[in-house]
Amino acid sequence: MLEFINGDVACAEGAIAAGCRFFGGYPITPSTEIAERMALRLPQVGGAFMQMEDELASIMCVLGASWAGKKAMTATSGPGFSLMQESIGLAAMTETPCVIVDVQRAGPSTGLPTLVAQGDVMQSRFGSHGDYRTIVLAPANAQEMYDLTIRAFNLSERFRTPVIVLSDEVCGHITSGVDLREKVDIENRKKPGSSECLPFKADEDLIPPMAVAGEGYRFHVTGLTHNEKGYPVTSAEVQQALVTRLVDKVEKRKGEIVDAEFFMLDDADMCVIAYGSEAGSAKKAVKMAREKGIKAGLLRPKVLWPLGNFEDYVKDMKKVLVVELNSGQFYSDAKCWNRNTKLLGGYGGELHRPDDILKVMEVF
């Protein structure tokens, strides 16, 4: 079913399609339409919508709902995303499935509330204190707001970890035809067998099955370093074992997570790397470059973190250009794949124009 909707609305529809039945949020441009759509849609499907008093509460009620067995989501932009960070760490530590949408706007601070940027790339990766891994998806258009939101739920259920949909103002606000697919694949968290189970003992896939409140398991969940029983333990060994697993379950299985679009890369000698709505401009620039005889191609990660092994695609290129609306937050990793890597960065407010990208490609 094709509908003309903006990316934020598509995101909300994706969430509903994925089985999201709880939303807690606080209004903030340019993500507000997600909350508004959820307020309209959730009651229609037997779900609950709550406008909370702030983003600290928004993320926490989402975690609570997840432990009550519901798929849950919140949506925000930079200032709210900053407020959520402590509890995103709690979600990682307690292995709570949840989806956080950050529709990026230009910062720091209040910045440009209505204009695009990609300044939260590093924050989405390591925004909370301590070591952990999140999964961060980067939709590039309204259709992907729908598709990747569904994928975000599936990944968070499979990996028992917070998944961040890192969108941006353009992606959230541009209206286009979105295929609200008839059939979507849905994954649900593993459930434990007996009530004797150790609630934080992982199976071979590094993920513990998840009991939820009210089922008689009488488990304990804490943000403190804990053993397999879920009880707090103050020891370096337990810390080592726990955090190793939290990191490994994402890093060692990233083959299941990482995804990218490869455009005209087969015969290319110049690779442009771009993601999110910047990738639209970059793709156009690549096409224009081809017309001028420059053998360019585009690598567009749809998953920013965990970092994909894109080295194989990039290492033999003569030139690599990373285009992003920040001062090089993805570039800082991407440049390790190829010595001749340059950055076309920016601080947001508007997307790079294809012409401007082309100019940089021409003089590279």
Add this chain to the structure above:
Amino acid sequence: MSMKSWQNQRGFLFLKEERCKGCGFCIDLCPKKVLRQSEVMNAKGYHPPELYDVEGCIMCDICTEICPDFAIYRYRSKERGKNA
């Protein structure tokens, strides 16, 4: 864990000595003043109470309720009330 118990016809008083932190609440609040600090020292270095006047204990529950460490508690004899 070392468990002490005292019995009279009203019931039993139990004490998990190792849980006691020697706060003295039970001794002070006992309405019959039948508890006192013992000479025993538990592994944590505290002196748990002892029931020195076994017959004087009325099995009233006050020590059970006030003990912050779930160390001291009483059970009333089931027969009491039925037969009396």
Add this chain to the structure above:
Amino acid sequence: MVPQEHPLEQLLRSDRMPHIWCPGCGLGTDLGCYLRALSGMDLDKVAFVSGIGCSGRAAGYVAVDSFHVTHGRGIPFAIGLKVANPELTVTVWGGDGDIFAIGGNHFIHAARRNIELNVICINNAIYGMTGGQVAPSTPLRAKTTTTPYGNYEHPFNFSYMAAASGATYVARWTTAHTKELTKSMREALEWKGFSFIEVISMCPTTFGRRNGFADGLEMLKDMKARSEVKNFPDLEDTDIGEKIVVGKFVEKEKRSYLEEVKQWR
């Protein structure tokens, strides 16, 4: 056969005993009252949430589904649990810093919604876990590590604030009032709406010792002596001073959050 176990043993995570609380701390007694209030309820449907602090450690000792979350955020987490599964009876347990300083905004909004939560605040007038800093309930002039010259900030009256924010059940007791506290806790657990219980408790280690008390026992006796039972008092007269007014403060009918939700859909 004579039972050997503590009557509350089944409600405790025995394998975690003894608890971490200091000798003479009121928290163990307060928790005992709560467990007694729980007796006879369907424990599989009770969830217990706490934030961070000495009080917050209670979640680790109660043998129901229990959540020890971030500092101050117990209430919104509990809201998520309750709204996502209305079958649950949800208690939030926390210190005065946790619930009224860092988490104060969540408290007033939860009360405003009259949402079905049972919030229990252990008011020991201090930040215990971090070693005795001033709290929003520390009395004027009291000595704490961050008010070495005496506290110059006016304290909150939590129960009054709860009532003003919309809580439909409010009671205040001290640790010395075990029977009354247990009864109130049971009423609060069964309350359809937002219930709040303030427990005036003692932290001998970080508050008592700096403010002229020899130990927990002396503090316990002092608060008992200063207490005056008054049901449904004029809340303006319930600031904690020389006297501590205790009792049931508020019990009023008002549609709860979940009832309102049903009404409007």
